[in-house]
Amino acid sequence: MWVQIEKVILKSEERQAKIPQDTKKHNYIMRLNGFLNEENPKIGSNVTIKTLAGRKVEGKLIKINPEYSHNFGKPVEELMHIGQTHRNILEEING
Amino acid sequence: MDKTYTGVMNRKNEIMKKSMGMDYSSYEINDFAFDYEKMMNDTELSFEKIKEIQLSNKVGNTPLLELKNITKLVRNNSKKGYGARIFIKDEACNASGSFKARRASISAYIAKQRGYKGMAAATSGNYGAAVASQAAQYNLKCIILQELFDSNYICQPEIEEKLRKCESYGAEVVQLSVGPELFYCLLDILEDTGFFNASLYTPFGIAGVETLGHELAEQCMKMTGKFPEHVMITHAGGGNLTGTARGLLRAGADKTQIIGASVDLSGLHMASDNDFNKKSFTTGHTGFGIPFATNPDRVDVPRNAARSLRYMDKYLLIRQGEVFFTTELLAQLEGLERGPAGNTSLACAIAYAKELPEDHIIIVQETEYTGAGKHPQSQLSFAKNQGVKVLNGSPKDSINGKSVIIPSNISEISYIEKPLDELKKSYIKNVKSNFKNLDITIPENKKFLMDELNIKDFEKLKNMFMEA
Numbered sequence: 001m002w003v004q005i006e007k008v009i010l011k012s013e014e015r016q017a018k019i020p021q022d023t024k025k026h027n028y029i030m031r032l033n034g035f036l037n038e039e040n041p042k043i044g045s046n047v048t049i050k051t052l053a054g055r056k057v058e059g060k061l062i063k064i065n066p067e068y069s070h071n072f073g074k075p076v077e078e079l080m081h082i083g084q085t086h087r088n089i090l091e092e093i094n095g
Numbered sequence: 096m097d098k099t100y101t102g103v104m105n106r107k108n109e110i111m112k113k114s115m116g117m118d119y120s121s122y123e124i125n126d127f128a129f130d131y132e133k134m135m136n137d138t139e140l141s142f143e144k145i146k147e148i149q150l151s152n153k154v155g156n157t158p159l160l161e162l163k164n165i166t167k168l169v170r171n172n173s174k175k176g177y178g179a180r181i182f183i184k185d186e187a188c189n190a191s192g193s194f195k196a197r198r199a200s201i202s203a204y205i206a207k208q209r210g211y212k213g214m215a216a217a218t219s220g221n222y223g224a225a226v227a228s229q230a231a232q233y234n235l236k237c238i239i240l241q242e243l244f245d246s247n248y249i250c251q252p253e254i255e256e257k258l259r260k261c262e263s264y265g266a267e268v269v270q271l272s273v274g275p276e277l278f279y280c281l282l283d284i285l286e287d288t289g290f291f292n293a294s295l296y297t298p299f300g301i302a303g304v305e306t307l308g309h310e311l312a313e314q315c316m317k318m319t320g321k322f323p324e325h326v327m328i329t330h331a332g333g334g335n336l337t338g339t340a341r342g343l344l345r346a347g348a349d350k351t352q353i354i355g356a357s358v359d360l361s362g363l364h365m366a367s368d369n370d371f372n373k374k375s376f377t378t379g380h381t382g383f384g385i386p387f388a389t390n391p392d393r394v395d396v397p398r399n400a401a402r403s404l405r406y407m408d409k410y411l412l413i414r415q416g417e418v419f420f421t422t423e424l425l426a427q428l429e430g431l432e433r434g435p436a437g438n439t440s441l442a443c444a445i446a447y448a449k450e451l452p453e454d455h456i457i458i459v460q461e462t463e464y465t466g467a468g469k470h471p472q473s474q475l476s477f478a479k480n481q482g483v484k485v486l487n488g489s490p491k492d493s494i495n496g497k498s499v500i501i502p503s504n505i506s507e508i509s510y511i512e513k514p515l516d517e518l519k520k521s522y523i524k525n526v527k528s529n530f531k532n533l534d535i536t537i538p539e540n541k542k543f544l545m546d547e548l549n550i551k552d553f554e555k556l557k558n559m560f561m562e563a
Contacts, residue, residue, distance in 0.1 A: 023274055029244075031244075031271075034267075052266060069255065078486065083427030086428055
């Protein structure tokens with residue numbers, strides 16, 4: 001099955017000194033998708049996945065069948081006048 | 096083996112060398128200077144061969160299109176006899192949807208030739224999709240590392256779209272939180288897998304972009320009987336500008352003015368977790384454009400082949416709201432729906448063309464694909480969700496991280512010129528802090544610096560060096 005794991009790469013205190021404090025106070029986290037060869041896996045358990053590049057990586061199971069969350073968002077009215085206004089100007093220019 | 100942060104970083108040079116099969120030491124002249132042209136001409140591949148590789152992998156020969164309606168609108172707001180003709184190079188037509196395919200195609204060819212089993216690259220942008228698309232064609236494995244989400248696990252939509260696109264080409268994507276430690280993860284993976292480091296900043300990557308400058312010069316000559324007077328180039332890491340400028344020179348267009356264009360993101364820190372999702376542009380902005388121009392070797396290779404100050408004649412900045420406006424205008428008046436980041440240079444061209452005589456030609460040298468996440472509507476709704484105000488009004492009143500202001504009329508689009516001498520002084524400051532007591536009168540150092548900063552007059556350089 002296609003799953004997502006999570007792993008702490010660096011704990012907050014292990015992070016580079018030169019980064020801003022608001023970044024440094026958090027752990028450095030990785031998420032990774034891959035195939036899991038296990039029946040009835042438990043969310044939160046430690047598993048090993050096989051990635052699309054064929055690597056075996058261990059981490060905490062966080063999602064089964066992870067989906068993309070991005071989309072086209074809501075209509076943005078602040079953009080909607082642009083087309084008509086400029087087509088009208090063009091119409092005037094073209095006479 | 097020591098896999099801690101320090102352990103891996105200490106093996107950086109060794110890992111780099113193994114993952115690229117390239118030894119940069121042969122270009123070093125002394126501690127400070129190196130032979131840039133020797134490095135650029137050492138790619139083993141002729142210009143003709145590069146073109147052939149690209150064409151056989153669905154890259155290049157993109158159309159050059161005249162934006163007649165936008166040009167008319169610009170002229171309507173210009174003094175009589177002013178308003179340059181605007182053309183756009185539709186780079187979205189490359190496999191994977193951006194000019195980055197030109198760089199990736201050469202990296203993939205070299206990786207295959209040198210016997211690597213796969214490629215890895217640290218990039219949150221179009222380059223990841225380009226590497227994945229080219230790797231797919233050579234049956235190379237591919238790993239892309241992205242800075243994708245903040246500490247609340249909120250993904251920047253444009254980067255998540257790139258995650259989707261990379262996976263659609265069969266690549267593994269390592270999704271990371273905010274921070275420069277991405278580089279440590281890249282080194283760690285390169286060491287474990289023995290894959291090729293498909294860095295953006297290799298000589299062959301930049302040579303891949305030369306075809307873009309060369310093509311547009313030839314196309315312009317064919318369509319109008321002359322080379323363009325101006326080429327507007329979205330500037331971030333510097334490879335787009337460097338490669339395009341070199342290609343124009345190769346075509347003989349040595350009078351063409353090279354203009355860099357970036358979205359002004361001043362006030363937002365690039366490594367800040369708080370600021371990460373407050374920006375509506377993930378590339379083509381000053382957060383990359385300025386540091387990469389003034390400190391080019393801050394990258395994942397020992398010597399960066401992208402050195403924009405050698406070629407840039409002018410550097411113009413534009414605000415986020417003006418680029419979204421322009422993206423909408425391009426769709427609604429020219430029937431071309433393209434991604435916002437690529438339209439940074441178009442927004443600058445609209446503002447700049449007003450001041451140019453109407454017989455001048457200005458070429459906007461790229462577009463990029465658009466889609467969910469990479470779209471004004473998705474970025475602006477996301478901005479609203481992040482607490483950024485989206486308003487209509489004067490873009491000049493916008494405050495990065497707090498508001499994005501969309502103009503109502505094309506006449507309100509205006510650029511901010513960043514004086515090149517300011518960038519050159521910052522470059523010198525960086526040199527002075529990296530190389531204490533540097534003697535710039537030593538002939539090798541003098542030549543290198545004059546070339547780097549494109550300054551012909553040594554007295555001027557000396558004064559700048561003293562002042563910086």
